Amino acid sequence: MSKRLTIAMPKGRIYEEAAELMKQAGYELGADLEKSRKLILEFPEQNIRVMMAKPMDVVTYVEYGAADIGIAGKDVLLEQDRDVYEVLDLKISPCYVAVAGLPDQPLSRIAPKIATKYPKVASDYFREQGEQIEIIPLNGSIELAPLIGLADRIVDIVSTGRTLKENGLVEYEKIEDITSRLIVNPVSYRLKSEEIDQMVTKLSQVMEEGEA
Ligand SMILES: Nc1ncnc2c1ncn2[C@@H]1O[C@H](COP(=O)(O)OP(=O)(O)OP(=O)(O)O)[C@@H](O)[C@H]1O
Numbered sequence: 001m002s003k004r005l006t007i008a009m010p011k012g013r014i015y016e017e018a019a020e021l022m023k024q025a026g027y028e029l030g031a032d033l034e035k036s037r038k039l040i041l042e043f044p045e046q047n048i049r050v051m052m053a054k055p056m057d058v059v060t061y062v063e064y065g066a067a068d069i070g071i072a073g074k075d076v077l078l079e080q081d082r083d084v085y086e087v088l089d090l091k092i093s094p095c096y097v098a099v100a101g102l103p104d105q106p107l108s109r110i111a112p113k114i115a116t117k118y119p120k121v122a123s124d125y126f127r128e129q130g131e132q133i134e135i136i137p138l139n140g141s142i143e144l145a146p147l148i149g150l151a152d153r154i155v156d157i158v159s160t161g162r163t164l165k166e167n168g169l170v171e172y173e174k175i176e177d178i179t180s181r182l183i184v185n186p187v188s189y190r191l192k193s194e195e196i197d198q199m200v201t202k203l204s205q206v207m208e209e210g211e212a
């Protein structure tokens with residue numbers, strides 16, 4: 001008998017694309033799932049259970065085995081460095097992490113302030129550049145920080161570039177390209193290898209067909 005898989009799906013901007021990919025792979029989650037307030041949904045015919053989680057928390061549920069599988073942005077994986085297997089680049093929700101700030105402002109001062117939701121990614125990047133920095137942790141609207149003099153630079157996600165542009169900010173360096181990834185709990189990968197391999201194979205096929 002096949003074993004039930006628990007999948008942690010990210011609420012928010014990744015959800016729709018991720019659910020569409022799952023649907024094409026034969027795992028129909030329902031288009032309105034995100035609108036519902038229900039957080040755990042059972043799909044007995046497909047032998048799966050779906051948890052709706054904050055994108056930043058998906059990796060936590062998967063690491064602790066509360067979910068066997070999850071979908072998370074590479075940005076979250078880089079920031080959190082957790083014990084999960086990254087098995088497939090789903091190539092959805094593309095964006096990148098970049099350093100940005102006000103135009104024509106060289107990083108001259110000692111230990112410049114860097115505002116970010118990604119303290120590890122930012123620290124790793126500036127360490128590699130040989131720069132000593134001070135991190136200003138924020139949770140959102142990061143672009144505000146240089147505008148009101150709280151920070152010299154930001155490290156944040158850029159997608160269309162509209163937020164930077166509308167706030168008169170410029171990009172200084174791209175740090176990393178980001179897409180969403182399929183992640184797997186290492187123990188689940190051993191205990192439910194057949195079911196997980198089947199899902200990975202189906203998703204890979206859908207992606208190959210999409211590229212053809
Ligand atoms: N323009 C973008 N801004 C932020 N994330 C983006 C963007 N485009 C794609 N992504 C990807 O989507 C993922 C989830 O972003 P989303 O904004 O839904 O969640 P969040 O960052 O937790 O925000 P919130 O706290 O508002 O729910 C990111 O981790 C990233 O991989």
Ligand SMILES: O=P(O)(O)OC[C@H]1O[C@H](OP(=O)(O)OP(=O)(O)O)[C@H](O)[C@@H]1O
Pocket residue numbers: 139140141142143156157158159160161162163164
């Ligand atoms: O290049 P763009 O297409 O403009 O997208 C980038 C913006 O989107 C994200 O913010 P989000 O909408 O998640 O809001 P937040 O600032 O509250 O995190 C990100 O933090 C940038 O601010």
